[in-house]
Amino acid sequence: MAQDQKDDDRLRVDGLRLAFGERVIQRDLGFSVRNGSIFAVMGGSGCGKSTVLKAMVGLLRPAAGTVLVDDEDYWSADDARRSEIGRRFGVLFQNGALWSSMTVAENVALPLQMFTSLDAASIDTLVRLKLSLVGMGAAGQRMPSELSGGMRKRAGLARALALDPGILFFDEPSAGLDPITSKRLDDLILELRDGLGATVVIVSHELPSLFTICDDGVFLDAETRTAIAHGSPRDLRDHCDHPTVRAFMARERPGSTDQKEKA
Numbered sequence: 001m002a003q004d005q006k007d008d009d010r011l012r013v014d015g016l017r018l019a020f021g022e023r024v025i026q027r028d029l030g031f032s033v034r035n036g037s038i039f040a041v042m043g044g045s046g047c048g049k050s051t052v053l054k055a056m057v058g059l060l061r062p063a064a065g066t067v068l069v070d071d072e073d074y075w076s077a078d079d080a081r082r083s084e085i086g087r088r089f090g091v092l093f094q095n096g097a098l099w100s101s102m103t104v105a106e107n108v109a110l111p112l113q114m115f116t117s118l119d120a121a122s123i124d125t126l127v128r129l130k131l132s133l134v135g136m137g138a139a140g141q142r143m144p145s146e147l148s149g150g151m152r153k154r155a156g157l158a159r160a161l162a163l164d165p166g167i168l169f170f171d172e173p174s175a176g177l178d179p180i181t182s183k184r185l186d187d188l189i190l191e192l193r194d195g196l197g198a199t200v201v202i203v204s205h206e207l208p209s210l211f212t213i214c215d216d217g218v219f220l221d222a223e224t225r226t227a228i229a230h231g232s233p234r235d236l237r238d239h240c241d242h243p244t245v246r247a248f249m250a251r252e253r254p255g256s257t258d259q260k261e262k263a
């Protein structure tokens with residue numbers, strides 16, 4: 001299903017080969033991300049999930065293959081066009097990637113100052129709006145070092161949302177968060193999809209979170225270095241027979257046969 005060309009695909013990856021020098025990380029990779037879906041990039045440690053995300057957001061040029069964004073070939077575009085297309089992206093990196101010398105509000109204002117011609121008052125209003133959207137309305141004047149891990153992620157998210165991107169990329173959003181904070185972030189991601197109509201791509205190991213929020217996905221294999229399954233995390237958990245996928249999904253199923261076998 002995920003590989004069929006559909007009118008409502010926002011992203012489509014085809015024949016993608018990603019390599020660092022001679023070292024191929026993933027090859028012949030293909031999948032589509034439907035408009036409004038929350039799409040999981042899954043797989044064991046080191047299989048290349050973050051590398052795939054980098055190729056999708058413009059940080060790593062593929063060795064071969066295409067990344068289509070709204071049917072436009074991202075990597076064939078010139079630099080100016082790529083940066084225009086990139087305006088549709090909001091990216092949240094693992095640690096929030098905030099500038100440590102700026103307040104939270106200044107961090108969120110930065111993309112607005114760089115990429116729009118809005119005046120200071122309008123930027124201020126938008127910054128407040130984005131911060132309140134992520135439940136950080138009172139923290140604008142704090143420095144990143146004064147924030148907890150979960151708050152840093154939310155501040156990073158407010159900054160990622162500054163330019164109203166239609167496509168959000170999250171690299172390990174729940175990493176290092178306690179279960180309650182992680183659940184809040186899941187709810188926020190669902191709200192962004194449902195309220196703003198965003199399309200979301202998530203790289204994550206956190207199976208409970210993936211089962212709760214993702215409705216599609218791809219599973220990357222480190223050994224064959226390509227996708228070995230397509231579908232939502234729940235579908236793969238319940239219906240995929242591939243031993244690698246089963247072993248991965250079984251980690252979070254107390255009492256499952258695979259876990260009992262391991263014990």
Ligand SMILES: Nc1ncnc2c1ncn2[C@@H]1O[C@H](COP(=O)(O)OP(=O)(O)OP(=O)(O)O)[C@@H](O)[C@H]1O
Binds near residue numbers: 044046047048052
């Ligand atoms: N800049 C780089 N130069 C060389 N090799 C790299 C580089 N970045 C990543 N790699 C290698 O590419 C492989 C895939 O890394 P990547 O971070 O994409 O995996 P991942 O699936 O996201 O892993 P994890 O789940 O552990 O975060 C790893 O073997 C890693 O060592």
